[in-house]
Amino acid sequence: MTDWSGRFSHRARGFVASDIRDLLRLLSRPEVISFAGGVPASERFPVAQIAECIGDLLATPERVREAFQYGLTEGSPEMRRLLSQIMLAQGVTAPPSRILVTNGSQQGMDLLCRVLLDPGDTVLVEKPAYLGALQVFISYQADLVGIPIDEEGLSIDALQETLERLDQMQKRPKFLYLVPNYSNPTGVSLSLERRQALVRLAQERDLIVVEDNPYGEIRFEGNSQPPLSALADSEQVIYLGTFSKVFLPGLRLGWLVAPPALMERLVLAKQAADLCTNSFGQALAVEYARRGYLTPHVEELQGVYRERRDAMLAALDRFAPDCIQWTRPQGGFFIWVRLPQGWDARELLAECLEQEQVAYVAGKAFYCDEDGANTLRLSYSEVPPSRIEQGIRRLCRFFGRVEAGQRAGELPQAASTARAVPGPGRAAGAER
Amino acid sequence: MTDWSGRFSHRARGFVASDIRDLLRLLSRPEVISFAGGVPASERFPVAQIAECIGDLLATPERVREAFQYGLTEGSPEMRRLLSQIMLAQGVTAPPSRILVTNGSQQGMDLLCRVLLDPGDTVLVEKPAYLGALQVFISYQADLVGIPIDEEGLSIDALQETLERLDQMQKRPKFLYLVPNYSNPTGVSLSLERRQALVRLAQERDLIVVEDNPYGEIRFEGNSQPPLSALADSEQVIYLGTFSKVFLPGLRLGWLVAPPALMERLVLAKQAADLCTNSFGQALAVEYARRGYLTPHVEELQGVYRERRDAMLAALDRFAPDCIQWTRPQGGFFIWVRLPQGWDARELLAECLEQEQVAYVAGKAFYCDEDGANTLRLSYSEVPPSRIEQGIRRLCRFFGRVEAGQRAGELPQAASTARAVPGPGRAAGAER
Numbered sequence: 001m002t003d004w005s006g007r008f009s010h011r012a013r014g015f016v017a018s019d020i021r022d023l024l025r026l027l028s029r030p031e032v033i034s035f036a037g038g039v040p041a042s043e044r045f046p047v048a049q050i051a052e053c054i055g056d057l058l059a060t061p062e063r064v065r066e067a068f069q070y071g072l073t074e075g076s077p078e079m080r081r082l083l084s085q086i087m088l089a090q091g092v093t094a095p096p097s098r099i100l101v102t103n104g105s106q107q108g109m110d111l112l113c114r115v116l117l118d119p120g121d122t123v124l125v126e127k128p129a130y131l132g133a134l135q136v137f138i139s140y141q142a143d144l145v146g147i148p149i150d151e152e153g154l155s156i157d158a159l160q161e162t163l164e165r166l167d168q169m170q171k172r173p174k175f176l177y178l179v180p181n182y183s184n185p186t187g188v189s190l191s192l193e194r195r196q197a198l199v200r201l202a203q204e205r206d207l208i209v210v211e212d213n214p215y216g217e218i219r220f221e222g223n224s225q226p227p228l229s230a231l232a233d234s235e236q237v238i239y240l241g242t243f244s245k246v247f248l249p250g251l252r253l254g255w256l257v258a259p260p261a262l263m264e265r266l267v268l269a270k271q272a273a274d275l276c277t278n279s280f281g282q283a284l285a286v287e288y289a290r291r292g293y294l295t296p297h298v299e300e301l302q303g304v305y306r307e308r309r310d311a312m313l314a315a316l317d318r319f320a321p322d323c324i325q326w327t328r329p330q331g332g333f334f335i336w337v338r339l340p341q342g343w344d345a346r347e348l349l350a351e352c353l354e355q356e357q358v359a360y361v362a363g364k365a366f367y368c369d370e371d372g373a374n375t376l377r378l379s380y381s382e383v384p385p386s387r388i389e390q391g392i393r394r395l396c397r398f399f400g401r402v403e404a405g406q407r408a409g410e411l412p413q414a415a416s417t418a419r420a421v422p423g424p425g426r427a428a429g430a431e432r
Numbered sequence: 433m434t435d436w437s438g439r440f441s442h443r444a445r446g447f448v449a450s451d452i453r454d455l456l457r458l459l460s461r462p463e464v465i466s467f468a469g470g471v472p473a474s475e476r477f478p479v480a481q482i483a484e485c486i487g488d489l490l491a492t493p494e495r496v497r498e499a500f501q502y503g504l505t506e507g508s509p510e511m512r513r514l515l516s517q518i519m520l521a522q523g524v525t526a527p528p529s530r531i532l533v534t535n536g537s538q539q540g541m542d543l544l545c546r547v548l549l550d551p552g553d554t555v556l557v558e559k560p561a562y563l564g565a566l567q568v569f570i571s572y573q574a575d576l577v578g579i580p581i582d583e584e585g586l587s588i589d590a591l592q593e594t595l596e597r598l599d600q601m602q603k604r605p606k607f608l609y610l611v612p613n614y615s616n617p618t619g620v621s622l623s624l625e626r627r628q629a630l631v632r633l634a635q636e637r638d639l640i641v642v643e644d645n646p647y648g649e650i651r652f653e654g655n656s657q658p659p660l661s662a663l664a665d666s667e668q669v670i671y672l673g674t675f676s677k678v679f680l681p682g683l684r685l686g687w688l689v690a691p692p693a694l695m696e697r698l699v700l701a702k703q704a705a706d707l708c709t710n711s712f713g714q715a716l717a718v719e720y721a722r723r724g725y726l727t728p729h730v731e732e733l734q735g736v737y738r739e740r741r742d743a744m745l746a747a748l749d750r751f752a753p754d755c756i757q758w759t760r761p762q763g764g765f766f767i768w769v770r771l772p773q774g775w776d777a778r779e780l781l782a783e784c785l786e787q788e789q790v791a792y793v794a795g796k797a798f799y800c801d802e803d804g805a806n807t808l809r810l811s812y813s814e815v816p817p818s819r820i821e822q823g824i825r826r827l828c829r830f831f832g833r834v835e836a837g838q839r840a841g842e843l844p845q846a847a848s849t850a851r852a853v854p855g856p857g858r859a860a861g862a863e864r
Binding site for chain 2: 045067132252280281
């Protein structure tokens, strides 16, 4: 019997399983109402239009080849042109040569880390931040430093303080990673003022910013804010995009916009990683956009997810016990919930699943440090409105029982809990 | 202007561009007959059956979800069951739980490196070895040690000597990587006797073997040899497979069979790398196999590539100048050519392209050291037989001119060349 533990690389010894992966398994249990996954609504996948486009891809030998042969490492020329147009519509001038097609935007992050990070390098992240990003940074043995957020997103003051503190320690962060629009996990967006301040600060301090924008198009109300990439010099901000939320996640289509000097290394990294992104997905996305289907589909999805967001907020307003706070996102897939100080959302999840068959993601996993035990993420994206109401009612009933239990018989815990509640902390500002 | 060079990770500073990537660009120039790419024959992609299968995938909401929603990191249960059956047909007992679906087998290699390699770790490779593997090993800063091959594949004696030499240096290789069937680049296969000897040696020395088998099914004649995985303990050999040569490369579908202890880390590595492999490709491959199309398609492809191999060998027999040697593969996509000692295949490529519009891959890139300047790889897989004859005639005409030029006016070079020809060296045994 081979002893494998001694053979692992140092990086692999630090790999940790994520809550999300384990929770994806729950999606398949029909009795569970899952607010955990955060995946798109598959019943809204545009089947008829997909069939039309595929018919076109199969119609001539040239198109068959385009769709099923090996492709270029950088992505197909047609796909990169489409992405250049999509970026331009957002106010970002990026020629196809600065765009790399990736196997989902997760791979964009992975390739960036591969090219930029040595073990022990510092990466700045939001508190809380997207779990999949934290995981990839940790897998490259990065040293993560968290910057708190409030209702306008990343705190620029806190960022400045952190940069100064790191300066004194002679540490220079490799980059700052953030999700400026309808963030995963909080649903909060970065205000225009802060975007401008962030870009100014980044340029002053020569700080590279990695802007991940999966949800920007899923906007329900309020103004659309320009990407950081539209406000900054093209050398300062790296942009990550994806078709997973607005088209078909199962195609694994993401992209990355980077300065030329970085692109060259990223392409070599991509080539070693998997040669090229699947050609079929690229050909399908290009055909779908060429036929003018993408924009109306995004508009339809905005309506679908707005209705679900509304249903979840209405149910929370109606059923939640007073001790619970949550965000009111203007787009995206997520609502962020803060339980009373001292509650442990991860411990409660098992009970909640057993007693009420409702799933969420405990918030701790989104923190780069030990904070967030009393937070959780709810996703409304995949659940029809009637099930959302039912699920939130059950969830709130559960939390109501926890609260009542603490006030009643369980005085020792209630007392220790009471001592631990100094009112909402800094990060609590994210809730309205 | 940001100075990027100082920001790259140590690993990224060592990234090198490959000949193959640059040559893939040549594929699109119609006047060039390219023996460079080594990609499958896209005109044989089974379009009618693909259309049928896709019709099925679009027919019900459940199948649409299966094909286009996010999937499990490990791969879909149906896909892993199919791969378990495919392995069993090759004599390898591997439950679905030991199979990881990857974004092509290139990603399988990348994930293995991620989990097993620290900078400076030793990896054993064939001389010559698959270029894409060398690239990924180098990107993980591995220390590559080459083992020569001859007409029966990897030299087990040389492997044993190398292991002893490394022992004396207190170095333990992390693994040996090889392509035992119709190898890329040489077309040579490992004999049954050597397979058995290799497995014995690996078990004695507790050497992990990574067996990459993209071409095993593309067999024209001779006996099918069992995979090393069928001969060894399941802890000793890691198997890499792919659908790229027998189905559709543009789907990027590969897999990896690994011991349970390794699987757990590999799945976490895959999750950080790109969350999951594209669902559509998996659903399509499963449906294609379920309908019984896979086996007859592979048989058809054997006929297609056999005809091309025959055409290339016949043309070489007819047109090649006497100073050129080549392999006679019994399967796969490649013929390996050895030019006279002192010729530089990389330098000659530019002239050959200009004068005769024929492309090949210079062999040096397949060597982990400085050898192989006078070798080159020809692929017949993507070129119809009539073009193969035309291209080989042109290529041989070119090499004939080079030879004549050296014998005639260019005596100084011819003299220095003559001194450097001691007869075929060890690796030259690969040619018949």
